[in-house]
Amino acid sequence: MIRHIVLFTAKDKANIDQIIEGLSVLTTIPHARRLEVACNRKTDQLGNDIDVVVYGEFDNEADLAAYKAHDLYQESIRRVRPLRELRFAADYNVSAEVRFASTEATSQAARRTVPTGGG
Numbered sequence: 212m213i214r215h216i217v218l219f220t221a222k223d224k225a226n227i228d229q230i231i232e233g234l235s236v237l238t239t240i241p242h243a244r245r246l247e248v249a250c251n252r253k254t255d256q257l258g259n260d261i262d263v264v265v266y267g268e269f270d271n272e273a274d275l276a277a278y279k280a281h282d283l284y285q286e287s288i289r290r291v292r293p294l295r296e297l298r299f300a301a302d303y304n305v306s307a308e309v310r311f312a313s314t315e316a317t318s319q320a321a322r323r324t325v326p327t328g329g330g
Contacts, residue, residue, distance in 0.1 A: 212271075213270075213271065215278075221263070221296060230294050233291040234248045237265065237284065242277045245267065
C-alpha cells in the first residue's frame with residue numbers, strides 16, 4: 212500500500228475554506244482506498260505553518276498514477292493553485308519502507324524501564 216500525504220499553506224488565511232473545497236473534489240476520484248482532506252488543527256508545539264492536509268491510501272503505484280491522471284485531479288489543481296503558497300508532497304510504500312513500533316512492543320519497552328523497587 213502507498214500512502215500519499217500533501218501539505219498546503221494558504222497565501223491568505225481567509226482562503227483556507229476555498230482550498231479545502233477545491234481539494235475535496237479529489238475525494239470523488241475512484242482510485243484511492245482512502246482519501247481525506249482536512250484543516251490542520253495547529254496544535255503542535257514546534258510548528259503550525261501547514262494549513263491543509265490531504266491524506267490518501269492507494270493499493271499500488273498504478274492506482275496512484277490513475278488518481279493523478281484523473282480529470283478531477285486537474286480540476287482540483289486549477290481551483291487550488293492560485294490560492295496556495297506552498298505545497299509539500301510525500302509518497303511511501305507502507306509494506307517496505309515503514310518502521311513502526313507495535314502496541315505490544317511499546318508496552319514491553321515500557322515494562323523494561325519501570326523501576327522494580329528494592330534497595
